[in-house]
Structures are given as structure tokens and as C-alpha cells.
Amino acid sequence: MGAPPSAATPPTTGEFLDSVLQQRSDLFRGRRDVLRESYVPTRLPHRDHQIHQVAQILAPALRGDQPSNLLIYGKIGTGKTAVVAQVRQEIEKRARADDHLKFVSINCGNIDTAYILLQTIGNAFAEEEIDRIPTGWALDRVQAAMRRLLDANGGIAIVVLDEIDRLVARSGDAVLYTLGQLNTELESARIVLIGISNDLKFTNGLDARVKSRLNEEKILFPPYDAPQLQDILRERAKEAFKDGVVDPGVIERCAAYAALENGDARRALALLRLAAEMAERDRAKRIMPDHVVKAKNRLEQDIIGECCRTLPSHCKVLFYAxxxxxxxxRRGVLTGDVYAGYAKLCQRLGLQPLHTRSISNHLSELETLGLIRATIVSRGRGGRTREIVVDVPVPETMPFLEEDPLLAPVARPRGRGQTLLTNFDNPNRFGAPF
Ligand SMILES: Nc1ncnc2c1ncn2[C@@H]1O[C@H](COP(=O)(O)OP(=O)(O)O)[C@@H](O)[C@H]1O
Ligand SMILES: [Mg+2]
Incomplete structure (x- = not known):
């Protein structure tokens, strides 16, 4: 690097950017997106068994035979989406054009209604603009159009419904019944459904007919343990970083933290990526275990922020109270006091407070999200109430709620230098400290 710019001549934006880029190249080998979620690695360690199972179930499609429907389930970050994407790639490489074999992958997290799902599947087969299913038709017309589009393609359609549990939670399982019945109505095409669920109990609430259709084959993805996460991270680190820049202990620490979080590989990779960013910010030549600790704090704060932002309005007011x-x-708050504080806030904000029962539901939601903990306490003469303890750092969490214009009238003034991302250290929040 050249001489540092003198105080009298601050660097131009271009020079500044160049210097930032220059620092970065100390750690990263080349493509930085190797650690991003969107990157599909060529190898998926510790998933050979699941890859073989999925491949074996789908392989008949390459011979023109109809595979069974398949349900894949396992906790978040256990490689479900990645495994299906990889098997899809390999099958597509081997399919001949006249096989008319087609994959359609849909993330149901973005799909609200049966209409949009059927429309999306149908339109994946539309070759011309004019064939596309528009919005605003009656549902049975959409179904008929979708069938025609599938039959026009004629071969086997493998429809991957990722995060299928979210679709069903939002719009029920009637649309899965429709899709499950489709093969009795199609003339030349065949449809195969692959459902992927993050919810292990997903099938419990399903209609029996839907369940038996979807469950023809079932594969569980177990969580990764710490040594498995280490292998996954090591492989990625080799691709992402220059030789020798990852201090011994970094991978182990990322893996250990993520193993505590249900063995989530996504979390492990995010930690490693953030640790590298922390190292760059410190202008360090190597990524050290301390950077992982900083990364963990930062990630937890991001997660808390995301949780807060997506709370329903009254839940935000309640949590703020x-x-x-x-x-x-500075100690546990009894539920009676919580209700009173919430009612007072509602009054100041001009809102109609919710009934006790809804508040109670919102309290459960806050507890499920890990933002609060409620314990039963006795208060003499057999009376019992719940005491609520906040499980996140209070001063750092309040600004996430205050961002919402709804709470602006009661928000504390922003202090000078107060930022949303102050670094905090609360090693007890998620699992054991190191
Ligand atoms: N066995 C593995 N080897 C390498 N990377 C993996 C492995 N399992 C998961 N990942 C990565 O972890 C992240 C989460 O995996 P994903 O398939 O999206 O999990 P799920 O769909 O089960 O929530 C992705 O970036 C994925 O590439
Ligand atoms: Mg997934």
C-alpha cells in the first residue's frame, strides 16, 4: 500500500473504496459469495445417505417411470434445500430433451394462496406469453389451465414445494389435495410432489388423504453435530480464504455455537462469514477466535432485530411495555404489571388495547421467539401469577421497536452516538458461554 494520506487531504471516495478492497484481499481468496447462503457447494459432506435416498427415489424419472411422491423433513439448516438442488442438477444433466422431464422448484414461503401456487406451477410450463395464467380467474379455471399446460409438456413434472409447512399454515392443505389428485386427471403428463418441511410435526395436522399421498416416501434430515459442522466449514473455508488465514480454533468455535443452535449449518456459515468481516474491520491478517465471539454477538443482534421488526403491532407495544x-x-415483571403497562402505552398511542386472552397469546409468542421467559411464582395464600424476565439486552433491543412509526410517540429520544448496532456481550443468551 502507498503512504497513508495526510490529514490535510482526505481520500477521495474512489481511493477510499480502493483501500477497502485492498484490505479485503488479505483474507479472501477470490469470490466472496462462497460463504453466502445462495452459493450451492459441489460437495455436501455428511449428506451422502440422504443424497442417495433422494436420487434413488427420483431416478425412475430418467427412465420415463413415475417416481413416488416424497416428503423431506428436518430442522432448519440441515441441508434439505441444498440436497434437493444438487440431485436436481445431476438429474437434469442426465435427462435427454425427449424425456420431457421438468423440475419446478417453488419456495412456498413467498406463496400466500392456492391460486398463486397453481398459477406458478402452470406458468412454469407456459412456452408463450399467451399461454400464461393471469391473475383474477376462478380457481377451477386456473386448475384446468394448469392441467392443460402440464399435458402439453407431456412428460414427468417434478414439483418441489420447499417450506411447504409455511404454505399449509397460511392457506390450509386443500391445495395439496388438489395437486395429489392431479394424476387421475392428467392425460399425458405425470406430476411428482416433493414437499420439504422445516416443521417436524408437519404431517400431524394434515387431512389423512393428503398425508398418505405426500408420504409415499419420507426422509428425515437429522441435525448436524459439532464435528460434522466443522467438516462443512473446513471445506467452505478452503474455497473462501487464502491459506493460513484462519486461526486454529475458529472453525471449532463456529461449529460449537451452531451445534447449540440445533445443528444449523446456515448459522455456522453465517458465523464464519461475519467473523471474517470482523477480522477485516480490525485490519487483522488472520481470523481469530475473538472475531467469532464478536460475530456471534452481531448475529444474535441481527436476529433479535429481525424478530422485533416482524412482530405484529400489538405484540410490539406489549414487548415495549x-x-x-x-x-x-431491573428484575422480573409480574403479568399484572405488564398488562397495566401495556394498557397505558395503548392509551398514549391512541390504540384500543387487546383482551387479556390475546395478550396472553402474544406473551407466548414472545416466549417462543426467545425474547422473554415467563415463570410461575406463588404469591401467598395459594395465589399464583407469572413473572416475566427479558432474555435480550434491553437498551440494545428498544431501538428495534422504536424504528416503527407506531411507537414513535413514546420512543426515547435518540442519544448522540447511539446506534442500532452497539456491540454487546451477553454470552448467556443462546446456550452455554465459552
Ligand atoms: N452438508 C453440507 N455441506 C455443505 N454445506 C451445507 C451442508 N448442509 C447445508 N449446507 C449449507 O448450509 C446452508 C443451509 O442449508 P439448506 O439446505 O438451506 O438447509 P435447510 O433447507 O434444511 O434449511 C446452505 O448455505 C447450504 O449450502
Ligand atoms: Mg430450506
């Missing part, structure tokens, strides 16, 4: 009371008392 809890944070206020907790900050004031």
Missing part, C-alpha cells in the same frame, strides 16, 4: 418495566425495575 415489558422492556420499559424491566428497565425500570
Amino acid at each position: 415489558i422492556l420499559q418495566a424491566y428497565e425500570h425495575q
